[in-house]
Amino acid sequence: MDTQSQSWWQRFVAGLNEFYHAPYRQTLARAARDEEDLFMLLLFCESLGIDNPASFYTLELQPIFLEQFHEWHQRMGMPRCPLQHGGCC
Amino acid sequence: MQSLNKLVEQLDSIPIVFVGGKGGVGKTTTAAALASQFAANGQKTLIISTDPAHSLGDVFDVKLSNQTTTLTDKLDALELNPDIIIDEHFARVERTISSYANPDMLPKIKQHLQLSKSAPGAQEAAMLEAICRHLVDAVEQNHYDHIIFDTAPTGHTLRLLTLPEMMAAWTDGLLSQQRRQAKLKSAADHVAGHSHKHNDNHQHHDNELHQPKRGFNNPFADAKPVDRWQQAVEVLNKRKALFRQAGELLHDKHKTALILVLTADNLPIEETRRAVEQLKQAQLAPAALVVNQLIQLEQQDSFWQQRAARQQKLVADIEHYFNHYPLYALYLQQSDVRGLSQLQQLS
Numbered sequence: 001m002d003t004q005s006q007s008w009w010q011r012f013v014a015g016l017n018e019f020y021h022a023p024y025r026q027t028l029a030r031a032a033r034d035e036e037d038l039f040m041l042l043l044f045c046e047s048l049g050i051d052n053p054a055s056f057y058t059l060e061l062q063p064i065f066l067e068q069f070h071e072w073h074q075r076m077g078m079p080r081c082p083l084q085h086g087g088c089c
Numbered sequence: 090m091q092s093l094n095k096l097v098e099q100l101d102s103i104p105i106v107f108v109g110g111k112g113g114v115g116k117t118t119t120a121a122a123l124a125s126q127f128a129a130n131g132q133k134t135l136i137i138s139t140d141p142a143h144s145l146g147d148v149f150d151v152k153l154s155n156q157t158t159t160l161t162d163k164l165d166a167l168e169l170n171p172d173i174i175i176d177e178h179f180a181r182v183e184r185t186i187s188s189y190a191n192p193d194m195l196p197k198i199k200q201h202l203q204l205s206k207s208a209p210g211a212q213e214a215a216m217l218e219a220i221c222r223h224l225v226d227a228v229e230q231n232h233y234d235h236i237i238f239d240t241a242p243t244g245h246t247l248r249l250l251t252l253p254e255m256m257a258a259w260t261d262g263l264l265s266q267q268r269r270q271a272k273l274k275s276a277a278d279h280v281a282g283h284s285h286k287h288n289d290n291h292q293h294h295d296n297e298l299h300q301p302k303r304g305f306n307n308p309f310a311d312a313k314p315v316d317r318w319q320q321a322v323e324v325l326n327k328r329k330a331l332f333r334q335a336g337e338l339l340h341d342k343h344k345t346a347l348i349l350v351l352t353a354d355n356l357p358i359e360e361t362r363r364a365v366e367q368l369k370q371a372q373l374a375p376a377a378l379v380v381n382q383l384i385q386l387e388q389q390d391s392f393w394q395q396r397a398a399r400q401q402k403l404v405a406d407i408e409h410y411f412n413h414y415p416l417y418a419l420y421l422q423q424s425d426v427r428g429l430s431q432l433q434q435l436s
Binding site: 021024025028029031032035036038039042046047051053055056057058059060061062063064066067083084088 | 182185186189190191194195197198201202204205208210211213214215218266267269270273274276277280317318321322324325328
């Protein structure tokens with residue numbers, strides 16, 4: 001968006017909009033992240049030593065989530081990667 | 090108690106038969122005898138051993154493998170080899186993953202898979218999938234009149250039998266969880282008031298992202314990166330459907346019969362009572378019980394006479410405990426039962 005072409009009024013309305021929406025956005029994003037954190041745990045629990053026969057049937061999802069694995073284990077209070085091999089750090 | 094050929098009659102129209110029971114009670118022999126007698130009656134039969142310590146080949150006196158071996162024109166046999174099955178299973182998973190994984194991540198993912206392969210439970214998981222595939226194929230392709238599983242000992246078998254339902258519940262939960270999350274994400278994006286082209290983790294039917302609306306999906310429209318999530322979910326859904334079908338077949342009395350084999354001894358009787366209880370919890374019931382290694386009541390020798398008297402008492406117990414189920418008797422043979430002709434005469 002080119003801010004120069006906007007009137008100050010338009011920018012004021014946009015600012016108001018932002019003021020109204022920001023807290024909601026944050027809450028929703030946080031909820032989405034919490035859900036994803038749980039999902040992550042379910043996917044990788046067998047690799048983390050938690051018995052779950054179903055883990056073997058969801059291996060196909062792992063590559064998609066492995067990319068966010070590093071942020072996840074740090075968020076979960078594990079500074080080092082908990083996976084023995086093929087881990088991130 | 091009736092003789093074994095009556096059991097063959099009872100199972101005449103049942104396509105899938107599982108033969109379970111404690112180790113050493115003669116499961117494999119019973120399964121092989123049933124298979125041989127179905128085949129002798131002109132019904133095309135496949136017998137599959139799922140026990141990692143195979144003895145099916147020994148009973149038939151034939152070397153069997155992971156490939157179907159033809160014993161007669163009516164009888165085929167197969168010993169599922171866990172090592173081969175797990176290798177194939179993981180090779181398949183790797184192929185699927187390679188088509189959508191981030192190339193930079195691939196070596197790590199492969200390493201990770203290699204490790205998962207040796208995890209406890211991996212073999213069981215791969216085996217179960219193979220068993221379900223055989224089950225569903227047998228009924229769909231209608232290639233055989235009967236398919237008989239000579240299963241591993243009771244507890245393990247039962248876990249295998251109930252796992253499909255658990256699995257289905259679990260993957261359902263997983264997928265709906267992901268769907269909810271996609272909704273939350275897109276809600277957050279909506280509130281953001283500007284569109285993100287970031288829709289990796291999206292299911293197309295709740296694709297609420299602000300994509301330019303096209304009248305129809307033209308596969309050649311533009312070379313968008315394929316939705317990876319969608320690809321993975323497709324594989325999962327196929328697997329789920331397989332488990333659901335197998336589960337339905339297992340619970341269909343007209344399609345599947347569970348036979349429990351026991352001997353007239355205290356431990357197998359207790360074990361069988363537990364097995365029946367566990368089956369009940371999975372809403373299943375044995376179609377019949379086979380009491381193996383019985384001896385005739387009139388014995389010349391005083392030692393055997395005492396054994397026979399004790400056995401009679403235990404048989405009475407069996408008839409008392411399992412009065413809801415048809416009981417079939419198999420008598421102790423002078424020598425080991427080996428090969429087709431002996432198996433066909435076993436009754």
